Amino acid sequence: MRFIADMMLGRLARWLRLYGYDTLYGVEEDDEIIRVALEEDRVILTRDCGLAERAEKLGGRVILLGSNDLEEQVGELKRRGVTFRELFPPSARCPKCNGPIRRVSKDYVKGKVPESVYERYDEFYVCKNCGQIYWPGRQWREMLKIDKRLRA
Template sequence: MRFIADMMLGRLARWLRLYGYDTLYGIKDDDEIVRIALKEDRIILTRDSALAERAKKLGVKVFLLSSNSLEEQIKELKNLGVEFRELFPPNARCPKCNGPIKPVPKEEVKGKVPPKVYELYSEFYVCQKCGQIYWPGRQWEEMLKMDRKLRGER
């Protein structure tokens, strides 16, 4: 499944990317969202019923979400058949730009991350599109906690 999320669903879009779903986000114009969804065979994610109805009339698949809560939105998507398996990595996409993230040898990030980070960690990932570097630090642990919560695990 490939998605395009409207402007109301930025947090959800970032999490879908972390779960490996190709998710476009940041397009403000509803007509453009519909055009891209049609052209690229993407499912529109929205809370806007008018956008949902217009898109459906044009043959676009739409998931109209009712909740404003990330946890509830994930539950709604699960009920619509979206699977949430392993979080970042190995299949994650960059939460910032939607590019694919790949593991890289530690040596490749030398001088590109703070010296203390380079010293403490041996596992690094780089977005193939924007170059953002990721490692399993404090934010990673927080993401894993949220992942367990979103997937209903203890």
Template sequence: MRFIADMMLGRLARWLRLYGYDTLYGVEDDDEILRVALAENRALLTRDSSLAGRARRLGLKVILLDSNSLEGQIGELKRHGLEFRELFPPNARCPKCNGLIRPVSKGEVRGKVPESVYQKYDEFYVCETCGQIYWPGRQWREMLRIDERLRRV
């Protein structure tokens, strides 16, 4: 399932990307959100009941979320039948731009990451769209801790 999330759901959009869901985010105008959702056959994620109503009248699939917390929103999506696969590669999309992430050899990132990171890690991934490089460092470990909490929701 492909999504477009309204501007109230930035944190959720980033996490959906990490779980591998193609999720657009950053479109500020409601009319443009609806246009993109129709053109690209995307389900709308929103906390705005007015926007949800407009989308339903256009025949769009809509998930109207009540919760303001990430944990609550994930719980609501689970009740809508969404599955949360393995976090991060091999399924993930870039949390920044929604591009696909692929593994790369250590040699491909030489000179593109701090030398201390290059020396410490052997596992690297790169976004095919924006070029962001990822490795299993401190921030990655923190995401895995949050993932454990989200899976218990």
């Protein structure tokens, strides 16, 4: 399942990417969201009743979310049959650009991350599209705590 999220759902879009879902975000115009969804067979995620109604009339698949809270949105998606698999690699996508993330050797990141990070960690990942480097540091641990709540 691939998604396109409207501009009200940026946080949800980033989390869906971390769960491995190909999720477009950043398209501002409703007509463009509908066009992309239909052309690329994506499910539209929105809180906008008008957008949902127009898209459905044109044959688009839509999940209309009622909440503005991330945990409640995830609950709504679960009730609609969306499964939340393993967080982060190997299936994760870049939360910034939606590109695939792959594991890289420690040598690959030498000189690209702070020296203290290089010395402290052995596990690194990089986005194939934007080059963003990830490692299991403090932010990663905080995201795992949020993940537990989202899966509950």
